[in-house]
Amino acid sequence: MSADQFLQYLISGLTIGSIYALVGLGFTIIYAVTRIINFAQGEFVMLGGMLSFYLISSVGVPLAPALILSVLIAAMIGAIMYTLAIRTARRASVISLIIITIGAAVFFRGIAGEVFPWGVDFVRPPYFTGGESISFLGAYIHPQALWIIGTTLVVTVLLHLFLSYTMVGKALKACAISPVAAGMVGIDARAMALIAFVLAATFGAIGGVVMAPLTLTSYNVGFMLGLKGFVAASIGGFKSPIATVIGGLTLGIVMSLAVGVDWGPFSSAYKDAIAMIVLLLILLIRSGRLAEEERAS
Amino acid sequence: MSESILETKGLSKAFGGLLALDKVDLAIEAGTITAIIGPNGAGKTTLFNLITGVYPASDGQILFQCTPLKDASSHKRAALGIARTFQNVLLFGNMTVLENIMTGQHTRSRYGFLGAALRFPRARREEEAISLNAMKYLNMVGLGIKAQHNALSLPLGQQKLLAIARALATEPKLLLLDEPGAGLNALEKRELSDLIRRIRETGISIVLVEHDMPLVMGLAEWVVVLDSGQKIAEGTAAQIQKDQRVISAYLGEEVE
């Protein structure tokens, strides 16, 4: 692999890794506040992209309003999902909640595959600022990729500011540290959970909206995106947004390089399997820490 | 001197920065009833958890029948002959009273998946033996008529008796009872004392953690007092009642 090729793979790795980071942030927020793993997280990404294409091409909404509207609709869907499916399950066991969120994921996927006029085909919304790749140090970077990476950075910074400097953000952090203590100082756990779901849906949808022009989208992209975002979140320990973002970017780069090497199992056909092996390794490494936490409680 | 069934030497346990147990030395004589008392947070349940292998000790040794237990897991210690009950009972709510006790016979039976799946004759014979033994322990604690009831349908006092029967079914040499008298009325406590004495008659050594002083003083042949993770006194019930250090530990005053 030459230096130019390496740089190219690095760029594409950062690009896709940014999406993983956004998905991972969604997992992290919901888990930190509610201890729930939202298996439908990837579907919010799918919904963002699909809705933006629908609004722009079928309804004729101009670009910028369509993007904002897509994210808002997805956020609303997140709120509805929490209110109808999660909150009503009340004192549900872990296994119940897992199955409920999987049910929601599958539901969203099926609806998306049937309700939109293009069915199960791939679609591509228009680029934000044009389609010519920019030359950069011997490699090419597409403007949309810059949008993706830039948006992720902005979202991460905004999230950090939100968590550290606003009342709601600090309340969320309090819930993450100790739901019991947070309840005792008057923080409403259910309101926090709702906010967490809305934020997670928003981040996912932003990711979807910004990536769809570059990677295309269809009704079933949510599954693998969700899993890879989960890898990012587990690298971050489901606690630290910064670590999650680093995890996502790292995963993106690792996968991009693995495909670029194109030697034996390290090829495009196996890339998802590689990601899953990374996942299993991380879970294995973390399992020691998790087992200790379990026994202490 | 009679052989000690359980000994701890310099046993310590730290949870992060908190030292729950601090270099505790114990020697439990075989065939006796020993009580461990002390104010709340003294480390009594931690001691039980260390003996039964719920978590490893930070320092020190535990010897059961003069053999060090090292890192033996919880379920292996049950097979060795250490049984316990829990403060919050922890019955198997998805089974009947009898089935709870039959489950206690798990380590004293052998047939596995294959024997169960195909109902080999050995499996069927062992099942018969398990049933009979379980009935024996059920009757010993006086719950014979409740055999087919769901375990959680029993009132608390009887649930605690069931938990003891389940522990007895493991055919232990050492039985650890964690606050067996908590939540019982006076009559139930008297029946509990009788039961504990009857268990001792069968040769099982008993260690109990208790807060009810009259219950302890009437039963225990030896009392060990813990406070803030340390052993501060031990002796007969009469000696302990007069020990100045024990009194101030409970009352919170400084020792002169």
Next chain:
Amino acid sequence: MLARVKSKWTYLVIAALLAFSILIPFDWFLGQYTVLMIFIGIFTMVTVGLCLLMGYTGQVSLGQAAFYGMGAYFSAILSKTYSVNPWLAMMMAAAATGAFAYVIGYPFFRLRGNYLAVATLGLGVIIHILLRQLGPGGPDGMAGIPYLSIGGFAFDNYFKRYFLVWFFCLATLFISQNIVRSRTGRALRAIHGSEAAAESIGINVDQFKVKIFALSAVYASLAGSLFAHNMAHISPSTFDPMASVVIVVMAVIGGLASIWGAIFGAATVAILKYELLLGFGEWDIVVYGLILMLVMIFMPEGLFVGLRELFGRWRLRYAQRGAEP
């Protein structure tokens, strides 16, 4: 041994069901549903394994299709490419799949709840990709898988295979029932009731969880092998992660820890898949999603089990009303 007294009515009902089932594959009766019934039998075998796993360890496996696929492919490859006797191929596949599940079970079950679920999801993805890339015929799958046969008698039509599959299915259910009513079953129920208490009476909780996981893998593998020797052609797309979700749907309908309820779960999904929703595109997974959500929100112990309890309480209230003056 706890005696189970059955009323005369129960025996009558069972006899009627048996007679009914034996007559199904005949053309003059319900022959057009023979293939459907074969699928129900195969699906039931996979579902029972997951019901037991979920019911007794409280953990979810989102990767059962991996074992189902392994059973299908191992048996197919051994019997077609290596000309191994299909029965032997089936057993070897089950042994290999079970051993594999046992080995990965220990590290997997050190994870809890969510993390274990994701790990099994990851496993499902990996196996699916491996089958797609390394399996004979690649993404198109392999054909020409030999039928099972006894001596000269080959199970070469749906009529014969109906009885073959249901023999295995019923055997699996009865064996599961034996296990649940035994010392092993009590240990499993104890683990479900209180892991701490189970350990304290000498039950090796970790080992049991891994064993039941391996058992669920063996069941899935046998079902997969039967599937391969029934369809004579298999392709990797049958064993994708979505298939694992469908298996969870069947288990959720059948009821956690339920054995005979698994038939109910398998039948519901098979009827949806092959009769009611055929040709409706992606609406089938919409229905699956709704089922998963609604059942787990309102009847978390499973639909069949929940309905049974509802029915029992209703009968009690009805009886009480009859007793009032």
